[in-house]
Amino acid sequence: MELWQQSLRDSLTDPRQLASRFSIDPAPLLAVAQRYPLRITPYYLNLLEGPGDPLWRQCVPDPAELEADGLASDPLSEAQLSPVPGLVHRYPDRALLLTTATCALYCRFCTRKRAIGCSPGNQETDFSAALSYIAQTPALHEVILSGGDPLLLNDDRLDDLLSRLRAIPHVETIRIHSRVPVVLPERITEKLAAVLGRHHPLYLNTHFNHPRELTPEAAEACQRLAAAGIPLGNQSVLVRGVNDDAETLRSLFRGLLRLRVRPYYLHHSDLVAGTAHLRTSIESGLSLVAALRNTLPGMAIPQYVIDLPGGRGKVPLLANAIVQLGPTAIIRAANGESVVIANPDRKEVGK
Numbered sequence: 025m026e027l028w029q030q031s032l033r034d035s036l037t038d039p040r041q042l043a044s045r046f047s048i049d050p051a052p053l054l055a056v057a058q059r060y061p062l063r064i065t066p067y068y069l070n071l072l073e074g075p076g077d078p079l080w081r082q083c084v085p086d087p088a089e090l091e092a093d094g095l096a097s098d099p100l101s102e103a104q105l106s107p108v109p110g111l112v113h114r115y116p117d118r119a120l121l122l123t124t125a126t127c128a129l130y131c132r133f134c135t136r137k138r139a140i141g142c143s144p145g146n147q148e149t150d151f152s153a154a155l156s157y158i159a160q161t162p163a164l165h166e167v168i169l170s171g172g173d174p175l176l177l178n179d180d181r182l183d184d185l186l187s188r189l190r191a192i193p194h195v196e197t198i199r200i201h202s203r204v205p206v207v208l209p210e211r212i213t214e215k216l217a218a219v220l221g222r223h224h225p226l227y228l229n230t231h232f233n234h235p236r237e238l239t240p241e242a243a244e245a246c247q248r249l250a251a252a253g254i255p256l257g258n259q260s261v262l263v264r265g266v267n268d269d270a271e272t273l274r275s276l277f278r279g280l281l282r283l284r285v286r287p288y289y290l291h292h293s294d295l296v297a298g299t300a301h302l303r304t305s306i307e308s309g310l311s312l313v314a315a316l317r318n319t320l321p322g323m324a325i326p327q328y329v330i331d332l333p334g335g336r337g338k339v340p341l342l343a344n345a346i347v348q349l350g351p352t353a354i355i356r357a358a359n360g361e362s363v364v365i366a367n368p369d370r371k372e373v374g375k
Contacts, residue, residue, distance in 0.1 A: 028211035032128060032176070036064045039085065046074055056085035060298060061141040063130045068207045071236060078234045078266040083129055086301065093300035094366070097138040100294065101335040111154040114335050117165045121154055123185070124172030128208040133263055133302045135294045135331075140172055151185060159192045168199045175204040175211055179219050186223040198223060201259070203231040205245040212245035221252035229257040229288055233267050235275040243283050250284040257288035260326065262312070264293075264304050270315035277316070277324040287326035292341065294331055295366060305368045306330070306341060306353050313341075330355060332363050 025033075036042055039053030039062055053062070064072075064083050072080050102112045102120075112120040127134075130141050158164055167189055174182065189195050200220075204211045220226055228249060232238065250256055258280050260267065267273055277287045290313070293303040313328045328341045336357045339345050347354035353367040 026213070028208055028213070029178075031065055031067065031208060031210055034066050035128070036066070036069055037062055042084065045069075046072075048075060052087045053085045056087060056089050060085065060089055060132070060137050061130055063127070063141060065128050065208050067209065067241065068129055071239070076265070078272075079236060081265050081302070082131055082133070082233060082263065084132070086132060088301035089132065089298040091300070093297060095295045095297040095300060096333070097297045099296055099333045100135065100331055101333070102136075105335045108153040108157045110149065110151065111157055113157075113161075113164075115337065116163055118168060119158060119161075119164050119166075120168045120170050121151070121158075122171050123149065123151075123169050123174040124176050126176060127171070127173045128176065128204055128211070131203070133261055133293055133296070133299045135296055137296060137298060151188070155188055155192075158189070158195065162194045165194060165196045166199060167195055167197075168201060170201040173202050173204055174200050175202045175216070179215055182216075183219045183222070186220075186226070190223055196225070198226045200226070200228045201231075202228060205230045205242055205249070206232050206237050209239075209241040209245035212248050214248060217248045217252040217254070220249070220254055224253060227255050227257065229259050230285065231260070232258050232276060232280060232285070233260050233263060235272065235279050238276070238279040238283065246283040246285055256283075256285040258285045258326070259289040259291060260287070261291045261293055262304055262309050262328075263302050265302070268304050268308060268312065270312050273312060274316060274320060277320055277326070281321075281324055287324055289338075290326045290328045292328065292330040295333055300368075303368055306346070307349055307367075310341060330365075332357055333365060334363075336361065336363055 039057050040050045043050035043053060062085055105112050105114045107113055110122045125140060127140055134140055158167060189198055246256060262268060280287050292306060292309055293299060309328055316325050329338045330341055331338050332355060339355055339357060345356050347356055347362055351367060353365050354362050357363050
């Protein structure tokens with residue numbers, strides 16, 4: 025068994041262990057974890073300082089997750105946009121291949137928290153139907169491996185999947201979305217980097233949210249990937265109490281460039297059931313991005329985007345995309361449609 029696999033086995037999944045370590049009441053954690061599971065790798069657990077710190081808020085169950093918030097469990101309508109099991113086809117030219125149902129760490133703001141970790145992960149998922157659909161859809165030029173986390177597949181399984189995708193002539197690029205460099209950096213071995221490096225053009229977007237995640241171990245993981253010729257991007261999520269201040273984002277984005285990781289997206293949190301307490305207002309996000317202008321180089325500032333409900337796609341939050349702001353916001357989709365979404369009161373942000 026490899027070191028990273030042992031780390032996964034040793035991950036903290038019992039809220040009582042976490043409560044004992046930090047001398048807190050386990051009952052609220054247990055209630056939430058019965059619905060939305062807990063998983064924290066030993067590596068990431070050692071980065072936690074205690075209740076309420078920015079890393080804690082990302083991974084430790086909060087009773088607010090069980091409060092009725094009127095949000096949907098599948099706000100992006102991925103189930104409706106899935107022509108075959110394990111594949112989401114939302115945009116004409118690209119598809120999302122859901123490779124696993126598990127992650128190394130379960131983020132409390134996850135878009136797929138309805139499903140991730142809620143059933144046993146299966147390393148032997150049959151991708152035949154998804155690969156057949158991709159092969160029979162010549163308009164698809166990019167395949168994005170997501171999940172769960174694709175890098176939890178073992179090296180041979182991952183190599184086989186990438187080889188089968190590379191054998192489809194119209195698949196020009198492959199992209200991997202993974203939080204492994206952040207929460208399980210020991211997974212990024214020289215062997216894995218070599219496997220990925222055999223399948224260019226291949227891109228990898230990871231998911232750092234806070235500068236304290238930019239550890240020497242994470243830096244080494246990113247260096248190995250970059251040395252294999254893999255362009256690295258980062259998709260942060262704007263999370264209340266984690267990174268919703270300009271100095272934190274400034275430090276994060278500068279640090280990412282030092283790791284050879286290009287800040288790519290700053291996501292406005294999706295409207296996922298159980299995450300309302302972690303969302304900010306759009307006005308807050310716009311102010312933060314504005315505060316970064318003239319204090320960071322252009323390549324250090326990601327696009328601030330929102331993924332609109334109903335599978336309408338990502339939209340950069342720019343002046344021409346915003347029709348109205350208030351208790352509800354009206355955002356103009358790429359096709360010109362005006363979409364109404366909930367928007368927290370600015371006065372409530374930070375309370």
